Amino acid sequence: MDFNASTLLLLLPEIVLLSAIAVILVLDLFLDQSKRVFTYGMSLAALVATMAAVMLGDNTSQVVMHGAYVVDAMGSVLKVALLSVGIFAFIYSRRYLSDRNLFKGEFYVLGLLAILGMMIMVSAGSFLSLYLGLELLALSLYALVAFDGDSKPGSEAAMKYFVLGALASGMLLYGISMIYGATGVLDFAGVAKVIASGQADQTVLTFGLVFVLIGIAFKFGAVPFHMWVPDVYQGAPVVVTAFLGSVPKIAAFAMAMRILAESMGGLGPEMGWQGWQGMLIILAVLSLALGNIVALVQDNIKRMLAYSTISHVGFIFLGLLAGGDKGYSAAMFYTIIYALTAVGGFGLLAILSRKGVEAENLHDLKGLNKRSPWLAAMMLLIVFSMAGVPPTVGFFAKLFILDALVNADLLWLALVAVFFSVIGAFYYLRIIKVIYFDKPESEEPIAANVDARLAISVNGLAMLYYGIFPASLLAVCQAAIAAL
Amino acid sequence: MEDMKTIYLILVLAPLAGSVIAGLFRNQIGKAGAHWVTILGVGVSFLLSAYVFWQHVMNGAPVFNENLYTWMVVDGLEMHVGFLVDNLTAMMITVVTFVSLMVHIYTVGYMAHEDGYQRFFSYISLFTFSMLMLVMSNNFLQLFFGWEAVGLVSYLLIGFYYKRETAIFANMKAFLVNRVGDFGFILGIAAIAMYFNSLDYAQVFSAAPDKAGETISIWGDSQWSLMTVICILLFIGAMGKSAQMPLHVWLPDSMEGPTPISALIHAATMVTAGIFMVARTSPLFELSETALSFVLIIGATTAFFMGLIGIVQNDIKRVVAYSTLSQLGYMVAALGASAYAAGLFHLMTHAFFKALLFLAAGSVIIGMHHNQDIRNMGGLRKYMKITWITALLGSLALIGFPGFSGFFSKDAIIEAVGYSQITGATYAHWLLVAGVFVTALYSFRMYFLVFHGKGPRDEHAKDHLKESPAVVTVPLILLAIPSVFIGWFAIEPMLFGDFFKGVLHVASAHDTLGEVGKTYHDQIGFISHGMMMLPFWLAMAGLAVAWYVYLMKPSIADGIRSRFDWLYRLLDRKYGFDEFNQAVFAGGSLFIGRLLWNVGDKTVIDGIAVNGSARSVGVLAQAVRWVQSGYLYHYAIAMILGLLGLLFWFVVR
Numbered sequence A: 001m002d003f004n005a006s007t008l009l010l011l012l013p014e015i016v017l018l019s020a021i022a023v024i025l026v027l028d029l030f031l032d033q034s035k036r037v038f039t040y041g042m043s044l045a046a047l048v049a050t051m052a053a054v055m056l057g058d059n060t061s062q063v064v065m066h067g068a069y070v071v072d073a074m075g076s077v078l079k080v081a082l083l084s085v086g087i088f089a090f091i092y093s094r095r096y097l098s099d100r101n102l103f104k105g106e107f108y109v110l111g112l113l114a115i116l117g118m119m120i121m122v123s124a125g126s127f128l129s130l131y132l133g134l135e136l137l138a139l140s141l142y143a144l145v146a147f148d149g150d151s152k153p154g155s156e157a158a159m160k161y162f163v164l165g166a167l168a169s170g171m172l173l174y175g176i177s178m179i180y181g182a183t184g185v186l187d188f189a190g191v192a193k194v195i196a197s198g199q200a201d202q203t204v205l206t207f208g209l210v211f212v213l214i215g216i217a218f219k220f221g222a223v224p225f226h227m228w229v230p231d232v233y234q235g236a237p238v239v240v241t242a243f244l245g246s247v248p249k250i251a252a253f254a255m256a257m258r259i260l261a262e263s264m265g266g267l268g269p270e271m272g273w274q275g276w277q278g279m280l281i282i283l284a285v286l287s288l289a290l291g292n293i294v295a296l297v298q299d300n301i302k303r304m305l306a307y308s309t310i311s312h313v314g315f316i317f318l319g320l321l322a323g324g325d326k327g328y329s330a331a332m333f334y335t336i337i338y339a340l341t342a343v344g345g346f347g348l349l350a351i352l353s354r355k356g357v358e359a360e361n362l363h364d365l366k367g368l369n370k371r372s373p374w375l376a377a378m379m380l381l382i383v384f385s386m387a388g389v390p391p392t393v394g395f396f397a398k399l400f401i402l403d404a405l406v407n408a409d410l411l412w413l414a415l416v417a418v419f420f421s422v423i424g425a426f427y428y429l430r431i432i433k434v435i436y437f438d439k440p441e442s443e444e445p446i447a448a449n450v451d452a453r454l455a456i457s458v459n460g461l462a463m464l465y466y467g468i469f470p471a472s473l474l475a476v477c478q479a480a481i482a483a484l
Numbered sequence B: 001m002e003d004m005k006t007i008y009l010i011l012v013l014a015p016l017a018g019s020v021i022a023g024l025f026r027n028q029i030g031k032a033g034a035h036w037v038t039i040l041g042v043g044v045s046f047l048l049s050a051y052v053f054w055q056h057v058m059n060g061a062p063v064f065n066e067n068l069y070t071w072m073v074v075d076g077l078e079m080h081v082g083f084l085v086d087n088l089t090a091m092m093i094t095v096v097t098f099v100s101l102m103v104h105i106y107t108v109g110y111m112a113h114e115d116g117y118q119r120f121f122s123y124i125s126l127f128t129f130s131m132l133m134l135v136m137s138n139n140f141l142q143l144f145f146g147w148e149a150v151g152l153v154s155y156l157l158i159g160f161y162y163k164r165e166t167a168i169f170a171n172m173k174a175f176l177v178n179r180v181g182d183f184g185f186i187l188g189i190a191a192i193a194m195y196f197n198s199l200d201y202a203q204v205f206s207a208a209p210d211k212a213g214e215t216i217s218i219w220g221d222s223q224w225s226l227m228t229v230i231c232i233l234l235f236i237g238a239m240g241k242s243a244q245m246p247l248h249v250w251l252p253d254s255m256e257g258p259t260p261i262s263a264l265i266h267a268a269t270m271v272t273a274g275i276f277m278v279a280r281t282s283p284l285f286e287l288s289e290t291a292l293s294f295v296l297i298i299g300a301t302t303a304f305f306m307g308l309i310g311i312v313q314n315d316i317k318r319v320v321a322y323s324t325l326s327q328l329g330y331m332v333a334a335l336g337a338s339a340y341a342a343g344l345f346h347l348m349t350h351a352f353f354k355a356l357l358f359l360a361a362g363s364v365i366i367g368m369h370h371n372q373d374i375r376n377m378g379g380l381r382k383y384m385k386i387t388w389i390t391a392l393l394g395s396l397a398l399i400g401f402p403g404f405s406g407f408f409s410k411d412a413i414i415e416a417v418g419y420s421q422i423t424g425a426t427y428a429h430w431l432l433v434a435g436v437f438v439t440a441l442y443s444f445r446m447y448f449l450v451f452h453g454k455g456p457r458d459e460h461a462k463d464h465l466k467e468s469p470a471v472v473t474v475p476l477i478l479l480a481i482p483s484v485f486i487g488w489f490a491i492e493p494m495l496f497g498d499f500f501k502g503v504l505h506v507a508s509a510h511d512t513l514g515e516v517g518k519t520y521h522d523q524i525g526f527i528s529h530g531m532m533m534l535p536f537w538l539a540m541a542g543l544a545v546a547w548y549v550y551l552m553k554p555s556i557a558d559g560i561r562s563r564f565d566w567l568y569r570l571l572d573r574k575y576g577f578d579e580f581n582q583a584v585f586a587g588g589s590l591f592i593g594r595l596l597w598n599v600g601d602k603t604v605i606d607g608i609a610v611n612g613s614a615r616s617v618g619v620l621a622q623a624v625r626w627v628q629s630g631y632l633y634h635y636a637i638a639m640i641l642g643l644l645g646l647l648f649w650f651v652v653r
Helices: A004-012 A012-029 A037-056 A071-098 A105-122 A127-145 A152-183 A188-197 A200-221 A227-233 A237-245 A246-261 A268-274 A276-295 A301-322 A326-354 A372-386 A391-407 A411-439 A450-469 A470-482 B002-024 B026-058 B087-110 B115-138 B139-156 B165-196 B201-211 B226-241 B250-256 B260-268 B268-278 B289-312 B316-336 B340-367 B384-397 B405-419 B423-452 B471-498 B512-518 B523-530 B533-551 B554-563 B563-571 B574-627 B634-653
Strands: A063-065 A069-071 B063-073 B079-087 B215-217 B223-225
Touching: A004 A012, A004 A063, A004 A246, A012 A037, A012 A411, A037 A071, A037 A105, A037 A372, A063 A268, A069 A071, A069 A326, A071 A105, A071 A237, A071 A326, A071 A450, A071 A470, A105 A127, A105 A246, A127 A152, A127 A237, A127 A246, A127 A268, A152 A188, A152 A200, A152 A227, A152 B634, A188 B523, A188 B634, A200 A246, A200 A276, A200 B533, A200 B634, A227 A237, A237 A246, A237 A326, A237 B340, A246 A301, A246 A326, A276 A301, A276 A411, A276 B574, A276 B634, A301 A391, A301 A411, A326 A391, A326 A450, A326 A470, A372 A391, A372 A411, A372 A450, A391 A411, A391 A450, A391 B563, A450 A470, A470 B063, B002 B026, B002 B063, B002 B079, B002 B115, B026 B087, B026 B115, B079 B087, B079 B115, B079 B139, B079 B316, B087 B115, B087 B340, B087 B423, B087 B471, B115 B139, B115 B260, B115 B268, B139 B165, B139 B226, B139 B260, B139 B268, B165 B201, B165 B226, B165 B250, B165 B533, B165 B634, B201 B226, B215 B226, B223 B226, B223 B471, B226 B268, B226 B289, B250 B268, B250 B316, B260 B268, B260 B316, B260 B340, B268 B316, B268 B340, B289 B423, B289 B563, B289 B574, B316 B340, B316 B405, B316 B423, B340 B384, B340 B405, B340 B471, B384 B405, B384 B423, B384 B533, B405 B423, B405 B471, B405 B512, B405 B523, B405 B533, B423 B533, B471 B512, B471 B523, B554 B563, B563 B574
Parallel strands: none
Antiparallel strands: A063 A069, B063 B079, B215 B223
């Protein structure tokens, strides 16, 4: 537990990233607008270097920095996932930003800071460090949403996000203080120990749990704490939405795992309706129902995907509440796959947007197949994956969750989930129909740059690859969960 | 072991790679690129197969049985991708890749001036991949994957000329009829999964004897032997794929596809998948005598009655197609008599000589500028020397002329069925013996009408008749070699040696081949023994009748036709299977479909379920939209209400 220099080695990924951010921030000041692409390259390099540091680092489970920082396999896997999804989001952003004179270093610095915050959340060992990471993430995101200062919807969305985020933060902090009051400690392992010993006051603990859970639900965007999601997704520039709609889900999953499974595991599935399983059931069912049903009537595709996100969050919650190695690993698989899928979907919208034209309504996708068969095929894979159509990976993600539910004797929940997925299939298929069967409104060819084209191809084909070889990723998730 | 694993993987994946490249990049690589890349892929596959054959058969390499990838585990049921390579697999992959390679090369000439050249190469390479997956599988699931994949490619290729109405009709028919078979097949696999909780061959086969006495009730209280149910269900799958009566109707129509695929898929390889599957699962079939009888009777019936139809066909490809049906019947009958090795032996010899006959027919079709009616041909031997000689060799092999490959395999089957003691064996034996005469008759009817006599009867054909190019004739020659010789070399190890030791399982009570083997000494002895038996004389009689009736006195043929008009009409209408299916199944489905559409779809589903739920979803969505007002304080209120709700539910209550 004592501090010595070798513990710093375990923090190497965060250190690498932070140093890179500092360097980029300063260097960017001295670059002309014409050389801005250098910042972009450096940011990608920073992410790759951080990923290398995660992969090469030791990931045997250990707790350092007086309980504030945890190293384990789950953390490493999630960090690699969020870094890779972050790389996709950055690549999709370049041409979109430069078309709109938004190609500035701040975008990448804020993005990197958000990622740093998320890495801290992933590796948090106590409520304090978790909160620290969360705020770093949240503050960066508020600024990113308002990144286009001239856009009124953007500023409005940022404002709403900020106020509601502050409210949720307050609730989370209040909940943490309750838990601290009940247990007297702040680190997750300590809280778990006190709960297991039965010395904590059950009422105070449950009281705190509700507040903390709301913090988690807000971060995910679960009903009824989802109100910010559609407005922010729609208001923010689409490349910010791509980032905000994908990577933070991974961090939110880590937050849920650390708090619910690791520290409050004693109030978990074995308590049934009395513990957090019951709360998650309510939130999950509400999210599945509301997300899928409201998405049906959306014509703005960003808003449609926002509601679709809400329904996917319902699925992730189902995995979490099923509990056990099976449920947690299914939820982890689902989260990672969802993040990868979502970044692809929004990324494609960014690719389709041209100077002065936002591709954000369904009719902007009309006849995409005629204009670019390859991009249409990638969108097909991504949308199929969201809908859960085999052989794309989305099918297996859903299947593993349902399997975990059935295993946990929650057959009725599985049926509810399938029912709403069927409703959800409708609006996904509507996207496909528009892409393949409608006449294009403009014949203008799509001017995508090579890096974005390459990234979207990798992204789309990953849906197919992991659909055919789901075990390759599932095994990693299972190993990570088993090592907790 | 690791080296071999890599070899197996490359062997399977090389054709897939060729197919993907030729299919996806067809515009970039052009015609020549497409045929080079696929021929290279299949060529690599063939060389490796030959190496595998050499390793397993000559050097006695141990059986390879390993799972390479776990696709998923559901409720304890493991689903793997894995390879089982033993002598049977080695034999199958060598035959498949050899014929496939020949067909690839041949296609370069046959399809030279057709549209969809690259698409065609992509399909046949994909087929080769699927077929290899099928025969190399070590479990039922992968077998099913290969089974469906070859079916898919077959469907695509029958409808290759997708602008032609008849081709679309034919591929739909093939698809639907195969659905019937596959339905039985997957029920069989499901029964295996249910009772054995495993799909792995080795595990299922080792557990099978313990389950021999089990019964299941399908409906009511009647008890059925588990093994009989499983085996008959599996065999229904084989009936679809290997075109056994009454599921044979798709195969003649499949001739709508280009000739090279008729040779590869609908004669040499895919249609034999059913035979392969039954042989592979011999440990199960041996446990149910009822199932074996079923197999035997179906096979023998197909062998005889489909051959009869061949006599009245005038389309050169359809004659060969009915001959294929009949020969498949022989193989199935061998399986029913537990002479699995004989069935597989005939499968191998048939693959060579039938592919040869089809490709020769294709060569004739090229020469005749895609006129396929044998009444327009005649005297072609003067124009197409190589095609003529190779077709003669193929026909001799088919009718079982002593010394040719077909002689050994067919005689072995007939004798083995003769020794069989199970129900229906006598019936089957006589049909098979009579079938020999029919085979010789239709084969040489076609041969004489095409290559001999004065002709061609189509006067215009004279101007353009010439021998086909080398890419067509070389595969003919290469296929003619095994068609003639393979029987001589393979009969001893395959039928009476230990080639299939440990692969095929034959109960001692059913060991018909063992009985045949008691009198076997060497090839010469087998031939001289065969020449004293009835089948040989029937074959010679068939040949003579064909010669006399169709070459010397064509008037007799017309006389017979008008005398036995009812028989001719019955055969010409193929016993009315098509009309029956069309009226009862197609018509019945349409009737039920209309009924359901009117009552179920239009009123219940559209009216109440879809429009009703759409309306309620719409109302609900509007309500939520109203809540999502855009006002910040509404959002905050929603959060706080949510908080209060949770607090009330979990803390206060």
